[in-house]
Amino acid sequence: MSRSIDVRNYLDPLFTYVHRYTQLRKDELLQLLPFLEIKLYEKKEMILAAGEIDNYLNIVVKGMARKYISLPKKREVTLQLATEGHFIQSEVSFNTRRPSELSVQAVEQTILIRIEHRKLETIMLSFPWAETIGRLLVVELAAAREKRQYNVRMKSARQRFLDYTANHPQMMRRVPMNVLASYLNMKPETLSRLKRSVKDKFS
Amino acid sequence: MEHTTEDKMTILLAYADRIQEYTGRSLQLSSGDIASLANIMVLRQYRRRADLVKAGDREQYLHFIVKGLVRQYFRDPIRDVTIHFAREGEAVSSFVSFFSGNPSLCQLETLEPTVTLALPKNKLEQLFPYSNRINRMARLILSEQVLQQEHWELNHLRYSIRERFLMFIKNNPELFLRVPHKYQASYLDIEPETYSRLKTQLERKVNAIHGK
Numbered sequence: 066m067s068r069s070i071d072v073r074n075y076l077d078p079l080f081t082y083v084h085r086y087t088q089l090r091k092d093e094l095l096q097l098l099p100f101l102e103i104k105l106y107e108k109k110e111m112i113l114a115a116g117e118i119d120n121y122l123n124i125v126v127k128g129m130a131r132k133y134i135s136l137p138k139k140r141e142v143t144l145q146l147a148t149e150g151h152f153i154q155s156e157v158s159f160n161t162r163r164p165s166e167l168s169v170q171a172v173e174q175t176i177l178i179r180i181e182h183r184k185l186e187t188i189m190l191s192f193p194w195a196e197t198i199g200r201l202l203v204v205e206l207a208a209a210r211e212k213r214q215y216n217v218r219m220k221s222a223r224q225r226f227l228d229y230t231a232n233h234p235q236m237m238r239r240v241p242m243n244v245l246a247s248y249l250n251m252k253p254e255t256l257s258r259l260k261r262s263v264k265d266k267f268s
Numbered sequence: 269m270e271h272t273t274e275d276k277m278t279i280l281l282a283y284a285d286r287i288q289e290y291t292g293r294s295l296q297l298s299s300g301d302i303a304s305l306a307n308i309m310v311l312r313q314y315r316r317r318a319d320l321v322k323a324g325d326r327e328q329y330l331h332f333i334v335k336g337l338v339r340q341y342f343r344d345p346i347r348d349v350t351i352h353f354a355r356e357g358e359a360v361s362s363f364v365s366f367f368s369g370n371p372s373l374c375q376l377e378t379l380e381p382t383v384t385l386a387l388p389k390n391k392l393e394q395l396f397p398y399s400n401r402i403n404r405m406a407r408l409i410l411s412e413q414v415l416q417q418e419h420w421e422l423n424h425l426r427y428s429i430r431e432r433f434l435m436f437i438k439n440n441p442e443l444f445l446r447v448p449h450k451y452q453a454s455y456l457d458i459e460p461e462t463y464s465r466l467k468t469q470l471e472r473k474v475n476a477i478h479g480k
Contacts, residue, residue, distance in 0.1 A: 132426060136425060197400075199403070200396075203410045207413055210413075226297055
């Protein structure tokens, strides 16, 4: 399955994504080239299985990946959906170097650009500008997490649904309903009821 | 109250150890970095029930708590939601607002009279270009926040209300005594009535063991 893909073909989108938050320069990105890996995952292929130590920081350059936890009775709760331009990893495992409680899986056929844990440390030590970029990316990550925390704890299921469809209309088609329901912290029945009620209103 | 440079350096070093414990990474601050940070730290004193930052305002300080107790919460006209407690030795701030410069989503309030040594945003930002290690510190402080949030979310998914209540008390015996119960209930995402019932059950059990 290892169709060969060249990281160079995806440098432009990668640059656009990272530049959005950090003002990373083109020449700086090119310095990172030797540290970057690229990998293609088929739909539903596991990127990280629970129990493994996460060795990678991933950015999605094509497709979509999700991070989830498996619970008793075959229940799965999706904690993150990452489309083009977004980072995904098991932060806890990556940072603490302990086995991950979470799994990461491709929702569609997905291409990731990845940096291995030790290589990231090398980057941080080798390039004086890398820590600044790293700080700005973590600010972005923490902001996204805080917003999710706010949405989950402060908004009703209906409000979460309406906000999410307004901000991510294309996701309604791209994400399987049971995955989206658990991501929005509601039962699949609630999600289909909300979908119907919105449809009725606009038809 | 006067705080010497030495006091400030002590609290920074203790916190650096703590970050290392949580994130598994060393801050690698040099003695020069510690001195620069101590040099910009200011003493802040708050009465009980004072706001460190209000939702919508931009956070100006990253506090290290010398004495006291702070709760972090999302404000709501009907039902506030508590998301974190910070006590002596811990750092507290509306971190995302502090590091991004955007308005704060959450609010911070003291639950006891509180003294902090705080890094002012404008002064800390002047240090970023001069020290990669201070950039690294900022990155790891935020990483720790992300890890804590994930920990809460996973516990919430995995454990029952009773288990969460018992784990909280076991891991935070001091907060159990110091924090008003309604805020503990809110943090655990359980109804205040449920919290009281669980607490009464626990006390009965403890009394039975001690033969009362």
